Amino acid sequence: MSFCKPLFYIVIILSFSINPDVMASSVAMNEDAVKNVKRTAVLNDDDRQRLQKAAGLLAYYEIEAKKLIDMIDKADSVDETINKQMEKLLTLSESVIDSARFRLPQCDEYLVKSLALKDKLQNISHETLERDYHLDGALPKAPQECYHTKDLFVHPATVTVLTRDDPALSDETKTSIKAEITEVLAHTEIVRQLVIY
Secondary structure, eight states: OTTHHHHHHHHHHHHHHHOTTTTTTOOOOOHHHHHTSOOOOOOSHHHHHHHHHHHHHHHHHHHHHHHHHHHHHHOSSOOHHHHHHHHHHHHHHHHHHHHHHHHOGGGHHHHHHHHGGGGGTTTOOHHHHIIIIISOTTSOOOOTHHHHHHHHHHHHHHHHHHHHHOTTOOHHHHHHHHHHHHHHHHHHHHHIIIIIO
């Protein structure tokens, strides 16, 4: 496991240097930064059970995100299966964000305002979503540890908007969807370290 952590951070750093637009809303955190984040102490069995549930949901989120990538590769258009998969990711992310709000109280307002995006998905433009939620134009200032958890919700929301705008799934849209989900998968280990451990 100690070998995997440095490798993970190398992947994040390389992603920034190769194409900064792919991970524009990301803020890399090294191991020391993660360790030094202020967290609510886990004091009782209810707290531990809450975090165990969040750990399971986060692992399930990773599995379902990978399934979505596979579905997109095989799909010629958006069908009910893909829409259900995106909805599943949004719902899972909301549950993980609930635990993050408990564990990282300094992120509470930021995460609550991030979830407000859900009510705008029918009408928000892709450009507005990028500006206001990926790049945080509509969100309050927050410490860097808050960004990773927010992205669990924002990236699947972006996929929802991309598929809404291009139900025929052009090659460009498929590439964008895969980039969104691949990026969010890069956030899950940091979220695990910030919220669960």
